[in-house]
Amino acid sequence: MIDTGQDVVGMRIARQFWNEESGSISPFATVLMMTILVLGIIPGIATLRDHIVQKFGDMAVALESIDQSYSMTVNGVTSEYVDTNSLTDPVGEAPACLDLTISPSGE
Template identity: 40%
Template sequence: MIALLAIGVIVGAASLRDSIVQEFGDISVALDRLNQTYSYRIELDPDGNGPAAPQTIWFANYTDPLPTLEDNVDEPPAGITFVEPTGGESPVTLPVGSVP
């Protein structure tokens, strides 16, 4: 009975892990697709001539780049992949060279 319960806990934990990773992928795609493009202009009319001769003081705009993440069906969420090491864990090799 305890062995059956242990197997159920392991399978449930794996399913929970997969669901959490999927949600993180969905959130990353949603944030990537959020468009924050803006534009504004500040105009003044120091002479009081009305809208025919306003003086532009400040103008700024920003165009958000296109989304880069995709969340396709039957693929890992947003390009997240897990690769198991083939030879077990090994120490990380430090880069060699000099800083210019």
């Protein structure tokens, strides 16, 4: 291999690290490679975390906007049904239509 003098030191060490067959590598090359890997992994993991949190937020907004109320009106025939039991939660109270009270037991 001809060295043109334009090789970046890190690339030369990475090439040496890749082509090493004697089973031993220099500690400097190991530290340099691990540093480069860690510096690449940290932003990747942070970006992954941000995207996962964003998807959880999108899912929460979607679940919050679900409305299961039902309304039906038929014109021309005297038939009408309106569901007045809304599943919107009052502020500061337990979720609508769920009974979270636990009766006392004899234990």
